[in-house]
Structures are given as C-alpha cells and as structure tokens.
Amino acid sequence: ILNVEQSPQSLHVQEGDSTNFTCSFPSSNFYALHWYRWETAKSPEALFVMTLNGDEKKKGRISATLNTKEGYSYLYIKGSQPEDSATYLCAFEGSQGNLIFGKGTKLSVKP
Amino acid sequence: NAGVMQNPRHLVRRRGQEARLRCSPMKGHSHVYWYRQLPEEGLKFMVYLQKENIIDESGMPKERFSAEFPKEGPSILRIQQVVRGDSAAYFCASSPVRGIYLNNSPLHFGNGTRLTVT
Numbered sequence: 001i002l003n004v005e006q007s008p009q010s011l012h013v014q015e016g017d018s019t020n021f022t023c024s025f026p027s028s029n030f031y032a033l034h035w036y037r038w039e040t041a042k043s044p045e046a047l048f049v050m051t052l053n054g055d056e057k058k059k060g061r062i063s064a065t066l067n068t069k070e071g072y073s074y075l076y077i078k079g080s081q082p083e084d085s086a087t088y089l090c091a092f093e094g095s096q097g098n099l100i101f102g103k104g105t106k107l108s109v110k111p
Numbered sequence: 112n113a114g115v116m117q118n119p120r121h122l123v124r125r126r127g128q129e130a131r132l133r134c135s136p137m138k139g140h141s142h143v144y145w146y147r148q149l150p151e152e153g154l155k156f157m158v159y160l161q162k163e164n165i166i167d168e169s170g171m172p173k174e175r176f177s178a179e180f181p182k183e184g185p186s187i188l189r190i191q192q193v194v195r196g197d198s199a200a201y202f203c204a205s206s207p208v209r210g211i212y213l214n215n216s217p218l219h220f221g222n223g224t225r226l227t228v229t
Contacts, residue, residue, distance in 0.1 A: 032215050034217055034218070036217075036218075042222070043115075043202065043220035043221060043222050043223065044154075044202075044204075044218075044220045045220075046217030046218065046219075049215040049216070049217050050215075051215050089153065089154065091218075096159075096166065096167060097142065097159065097166065098144075098156065098159050098166070098167045099144065099156070099218060100156055101146070101153050101154040101155075101156070102153060103152065103153035104153050
C-alpha cells in the first residue's frame with residue numbers, strides 16, 4: 001500500500017510568520033511530486049509539479065523543494081498572509097500516471 | 112474556456128437507490144481521475160481512466176461501484192444500492208495525456224459532487 005504522509009496535520013500562524021510543511025512519499029517508482037492548494041468551498045488548485053531530485057520551484061511567496069532519494073518534499077510560505085489560509089495537499093505520481101494524495105496540512109493565518 | 116464540470120453539485124439518494132455522478136473533463140484532456148473525500152479525510156483515490164479504458168481501479172470498492180469514460184460524453188461514476196457510508200464528496204480531475212516521456216501536467220479539479228444518502 002502506497003503511503004503519502006504530510007505533517008503537521010494543521011498549523012496556526014500569525015500574519016507575517018514564515019512556515020513550512022513536509023510531505024514524505026515512497027522513493028520507488030517515482031515520477032513526480034505535486035503540490036495543491038485547497039481553499040474551503042473550492043476545488044484544489046495546482047501549485048507545483050516537480051520531477052527531478054533537487055528541484056526547487058517558486059511562485060511568489062511560496063516555494064517547494066524535492067528530495068527523491070530520501071522521499072520528501074518541503075513547502076515553504078514566506079511572510080504568511082490571511083489569504084494563504086487553506087489546506088495544502090501533496091500527491092505522489094507513479095510511473096503509470098496515478099496520483100496518490102496525502103491528507104494535507106491545514107494552514108490558518110491569523111491577521 | 113470551461114474547466115472540469117461535475118454534475119450534479121449535490122445529490123441526495125435513499126438507501127438502496129443508484130447514484131450517477133458525471134464529469135466532463137477540460138477540453139483536450141483524455142485522462143480522468145475520481146477521488147472521494149470522506150469527512151475529516153483527504154482525497155482518496157478511486158479510479159483512473161483514459162477514453163474507453165480503465166488504467167487503475169485499485170482504489171474502487173469491488174462491489175457496487177463502477178466507472179466508465181466512453182469515447183463520447185462524460186465520465187460516469189456509478190454507485191449501485193447506495194448505503195449511508197457512501198455519503199461523501201466525490202471529486203473528478205482531468206489532465207492531458209500523461210506518461211514518463213511526456214509533460215508533467217498537474218490535475219485540474221472539478222467542484223465535486225456531494226452525495227448524501229438518507
């Protein structure tokens with residue numbers, strides 16, 4: 001059974017704080033690692049898709065890194081804002097194209 | 112420029128009835144994924160389909176659940192003889208053709224169908 005683990009489960013930070021969360025995944029049959037942002041009452045939206053060991057991607061204040069050898073990825077948010085409040089999901093994509101999601105990290109940013 | 116369309120948004124069924132959930136992928140997308148979200152849980156993979164083919168149905172219960180993605184028309188997730196435990200939000204996502212040697216495309220999600228079994 002393929003396991004994708006995310007930690008922490010939830011996180012409460014103050015506006016302006018920087019934060020990061022972890023996604024761990026199997027290192028075998030790896031093809032890509034996805035990050036999605038899921039706001040309440042909306043559908044998940046893609047942030048990043050990473051494939052190569054050592055990949056780093058950035059979109060505004062959000063960035064992500066990938067270590068395929070040890071099977072983990074970090075998502076960083078610099079200077080959190082209330083509008084960053086959402087659940088952040090990572091998903092492991094195997095070589096067949098299937099995507100398995102973690103349970104997510106729920107981020108709440110207080111003004 | 113329509114995104115992934117799921118309907119209905121809300122579906123109420125009595126125990127024992129059938130539920131049919133529809134998903135129209137984005138234009139040009141030939142791959143469809145179905146996920147189930149139970150209360151307090153994340154997205155659980157159910158099935159991955161290409162046009163007219165099931166690629167991976169390892170997450171789908173063996174009984175009562177089936178999925179199809181015909182050559183023409185939307186993908187359908189069908190739940191026969193629904194039980195209360197089937198109550199959940201069902202999300203569909205689509206992507207262009209995937210594969211080891213092709214682009215690393217993200218999934219595009221629909222807004223989900225919330226199924227309530229009474």
